[in-house]
Amino acid sequence: MATVLRRLSLKAIRNLSPQHSGFTYPLSTPDPSRFLVKSIRSLAFRHPYSQSMCSLANHEASIDAALNLDDRVPATIITGFLGSGKTTLLNHILTAQHGKRIAVIENEFGEVDIDGSLVASHSSANEDIIMVNNGCLCCTVRGELVTMLLELVKKKRDKFDQIVIETTGLAKPGPVIETFCTDEQISRYVKLDGVVTLVDCKHAMQHLNEVKPRFVVNEAVEQVAYADRIILNKIDLVSDADLEALTKKIQHINGMAQMKQAKFGIVDMDFVLGVGGYDLDRSIIFVSYIYLAFWLCRIDSEVPSDGSHCENHTHQHGHECHQAHHDHKHDSAVSSVSIVSEGTLDLDELDDWLERLVEEKGEDLYRMKGVLSVIDSEARYVFQGVHSTLDGCPGKPWDPEEKRVNKLVFIGRNLDESALRKGFKGCLV
Numbered sequence: 135m136a137t138v139l140r141r142l143s144l145k146a147i148r149n150l151s152p153q154h155s156g157f158t159y160p161l162s163t164p165d166p167s168r169f170l171v172k173s174i175r176s177l178a179f180r181h182p183y184s185q186s187m188c189s190l191a192n193h194e195a196s197i198d199a200a201l202n203l204d205d206r207v208p209a210t211i212i213t214g215f216l217g218s219g220k221t222t223l224l225n226h227i228l229t230a231q232h233g234k235r236i237a238v239i240e241n242e243f244g245e246v247d248i249d250g251s252l253v254a255s256h257s258s259a260n261e262d263i264i265m266v267n268n269g270c271l272c273c274t275v276r277g278e279l280v281t282m283l284l285e286l287v288k289k290k291r292d293k294f295d296q297i298v299i300e301t302t303g304l305a306k307p308g309p310v311i312e313t314f315c316t317d318e319q320i321s322r323y324v325k326l327d328g329v330v331t332l333v334d335c336k337h338a339m340q341h342l343n344e345v346k347p348r349f350v351v352n353e354a355v356e357q358v359a360y361a362d363r364i365i366l367n368k369i370d371l372v373s374d375a376d377l378e379a380l381t382k383k384i385q386h387i388n389g390m391a392q393m394k395q396a397k398f399g400i401v402d403m404d405f406v407l408g409v410g411g412y413d414l415d416r417s418i419i420f421v422s423y424i425y426l427a428f429w430l431c432r433i434d435s436e437v438p439s440d441g442s443h444c445e446n447h448t449h450q451h452g453h454e455c456h457q458a459h460h461d462h463k464h465d466s467a468v469s470s471v472s473i474v475s476e477g478t479l480d481l482d483e484l485d486d487w488l489e490r491l492v493e494e495k496g497e498d499l500y501r502m503k504g505v506l507s508v509i510d511s512e513a514r515y516v517f518q519g520v521h522s523t524l525d526g527c528p529g530k531p532w533d534p535e536e537k538r539v540n541k542l543v544f545i546g547r548n549l550d551e552s553a554l555r556k557g558f559k560g561c562l563v
């Protein structure tokens with residue numbers, strides 16, 4: 135069925151664009167994305183097959199939604215590039231007064247779980263934080279997402295009111311969204327409420343403009359393009375002029391999403407929960423998904439690049455996804471190095487090493503984070519880095535019986551693993 139829908143959708147989109155392989159819109163249209171979504175929605179409504187394309191479960195769900203009988207669990211996807219503030223927002227959601235019990239699915243790019251402990255320390259319901267490490271929900275561990283969602287809703291449905299999924303900073307949101315629209319089991323129990331994208335105002339322009347090799351998709355652009363809500367985070371780190379330029383750039387990519395500026399992800403809860411971004415017939419969602427893929431081709435062609443376009447819609451980050459219509463690789467130059475080691479660190483040595491590191495490699499070091507055991511401290515030391523921005527503070531105290539294990543993750547371009555391990559060793563007392 136999905137294939138039929140896909141073909142019809144592609145045809146519909148092609149009909150909108152008689153002049154070239156991208157698509158055109160009336161010159162008088164102030165916002166092309168709005169026009170296209172409207173057109174595609176009306177096409178989907180009018181299409182005789184649109185009602186028969188979805189599964190029975192989806193039909194029932196749509197009718198229930200219309201009658202306000204929809205008791206499926208709403209799920210929110212939090213996405214955004216590495217270090218943009220996703221975990222910070224998640225902690226805000228977990229501690230804010232909204233009366234909702236939240237189950238969290240955390241997806242980390244490195245094989246070491248750092249965010250899990252940082253999130254768990256804020257949550258009162260630790261057992262409902264599920265970690266998925268070392269793979270992207272958009273590809274390698276997508277199956278796990280389905281399994282975990284089903285387990286949550288089937289075994290613990292009475293324990294929470296909302297699911298929040300934090301993707302890795304290198305995830306493509308499209309395939310994750312598609313899981314909610316196309317998996318019959320998931321759509322029976324869970325409804326996608328919205329996609330919230332965090333934007334790091336200090337570094338976003340660099341990533342949005344990044345030149346990618348041919349067929350490699352820019353994840354930062356995709357994360358903005360698929361958003362229902364965009365949080366322009368870290369406004370404390372940029373000038374008004376930079377903020378204005380970034381806002382324009384983002385509006386150009388996605389003119390539909392509501393946008394809010396924030397520091398440390400502080401926004402009203404109704405901006406991120408209860409968005410209702412997908413309270414439409416599933417077929418329309420799927421059509422919109424296809425539309426977005428096409429819209430992204432158009433954006434990609436406008437983002438400075440070496441001529442790449444989306445014939446094959448492929449991106450890389452060291453592993454590949456072989457789903458029918460979103461084959462993609464993530465950028466193979468981007469990888470992670472995880473260090474797990476016992477021992478105590480000299481904080482001064484550590485500071486010196488990290489400062490030297492970001493001075494030399496800051497441009498390529500997208501993200502660093504760690505939970506460390508430092509000398510003369512009963513508490514964990516938590517350090518965070520995004521390019522050359524470094525931050526460190528005491529975290530939760532170690533339990534007296536607990537083995538003090540240092541965990542660090544570096545994510546970036548062309549990482550020198552042996553140099554990183556050597557640098558770390560040099561800080562041990």
Ligand SMILES: Nc1nc2c(ncn2[C@@H]2O[C@H](COP(=O)(O)OP(=O)(O)OP(=O)(O)O)[C@@H](O)[C@H]2O)c(=O)[nH]1
Nearest residue numbers: 216217218219220221222303367368397398518525
């Ligand atoms: N100055 C400033 N720092 C911020 C703000 N929001 C978050 N940070 C810091 O940015 C760093 C990264 O924040 P996280 O919330 O861990 O980012 P993330 O998107 O979850 O990171 P990954 O999961 O690694 O992709 C942390 O040191 C935060 O304290 C902000 O508004 N201003």
